[in-house]
Amino acid sequence: MNRATIISVKDVTKIYREKHSRIESVALDHVTLNIEEGEFVALAGPSGSGKTTLLNLIGALDKPTGGQIIIDGTPLSTLNSSQAADFRLRKIGFIFQAYNLIETLTTEENAEYIALLQGMTPKQRKHETFHILKDLGLEAYLRRRPSQLSGGQQQRVATARAILVRPKIILADEPTANLDSKTGSALIDLMYAMSQNLNITFVFATHDKMVMDKAKTLIHLHDGRIVV
């Protein structure tokens, strides 16, 4: 079955320049890749190889120095900051290595945050949130704040937040880095099932062999370039 390309990265370069100096570091060097809808992709490579930078560019969190990125038909270079925020809200879910939960919100409120921004009805939102948190074994922690949860629990809340609204693309930066192998494996299985059942495209930046084994497509990066 031919699937449509949902992520198109064309000759993308990202160069970081230090403020008040001429020192430059090339994070991505003329990277080109295409990812199809529903693919389960792992970006592998050593630290500093450009995995997180590539995820940030695909997620419209940052802008490339050169080249073009088209996500689901939208060239990201055409979006201003407000449009980029709306684009992220509608199309992309993020799972960060450091969880990045909102400290002042409870487990339930964090999980439903994107759904709320999207305007999902309160009844549906509560229903979906409860079920997804239950599936992730967090139903007993609905009222807890992030500081009252373990690292693994926080990562599951972050996962729930990303997958609740079933975005077209989920970008996950080392999602299993702070989880034990059993929890990590369960989480990856859940994501893989969603990829298969809901046609959600997953792109992981990872060092985890388990994730790489599960991935249908494995892209190796080294010094900002794709290596075969």
Place this chain on the structure above:
Amino acid sequence: MTTFTKIAWRNIKRNTWRSSITISAVSIGLAALIFLKSFVDGADMQMVENYTNLLIGHIQIHKSGFQKNNEIENSITNSYVITSVLKNIGGISSLAPRIKDYTLISSSEGSSGILLLGISPEAEQKLSDLHKRLRKGKFLKSGLDSEIIIGTTLAENLKVDLGDKVVLMSQGSDGSMAAAAYNVYGIVESGAEEIDKNLALITLKAAQELLVMGNKISEIVVKADKINSIDALSMEIKNNLDTNRFEVLTWKEVSPMTYQWLQFDQVFTDLILFIVLIVVASGILNTVLMGVMERIREFGIMLALGTKPQQISGMVTIESFLLGLIGTFFGTCIGTGLVFFFSIRGIDLSIISSALNNFYIGSIIYPRLDVISIAFYSSVVLLVSIFISVIPAKKASRLSPIEAIRHI
């Protein structure tokens, strides 16, 4: 409660110490604004009341042109025309006819130029407070046409006391030389140097005889029921009198210097209030800005998840508004409570009473509880708390998600 309001509220609670300091700053600042404004209003009101009650009254009616040159030739011939009109107008507490002339007073020890008032003693006692300010002797009565009341400084300058003789010299309305001797019957100490040094009172009849005025008078002085209805009352009198023949002047027009001083006092007070307002605004700005700096990473996360920059700035504004709202509530309660308490008890400033007396202000000042002023300053502080948040809100909304998330 929307999520953004909830987050804003929780951020306020997150750093209770800092939020409490801001709320206290807003509360104390607003309470100070309300109290200061009420204190100045109370003092100004007392000044106007004392000033108008002491001598000049609320409204003066003269023959047209009298205010400009104060010539006795320009007197009211048929005062009944005016009094019959005034009888049919509501809101008048009392009225009194007067003769006003600038004359020379002399004793064996000296002489001085003064303002002479010919008064109807009984009517005058209903209109002015001069009879309450007697330091020595008694106030005039009808029929005591050879007696005079003078100010305490004038008595000292002339070196006269009760029972001593003084001579008034002026020009009669017919151009003749007018001179007569009077016995000092009372000495007034008003506290206002202008009056104590330059005023003398004789009966209306004595003045008419001295100045050869027949039944003519210089003015009719009117006291209104309420001090804040003076302008309306003046307008009504004007509407009922022939303004080609008579001039109707409020105390502000009779004594423009005093009115201007009051206006200057208001401007000066407003300036002080504005400075207090800036201090309050700085307190809010400081807290909200610090709150933003502390949460840069959190804003980055929210932006990354799809929160629009304007939603972030809205949330910061809500936070500032909530701080302002709580501070305004407590500030209004504290300020109103203080004003209410002191409006009954008064603030005793007798330690500087001599300075206050020169401005016709008593030694006990009663702050004036004005609901409109309280509502105005409370609203201003609340609005300032919203507008001041523009700076931190803009800062938060302009963050780059990636840089903000990396912020420690």
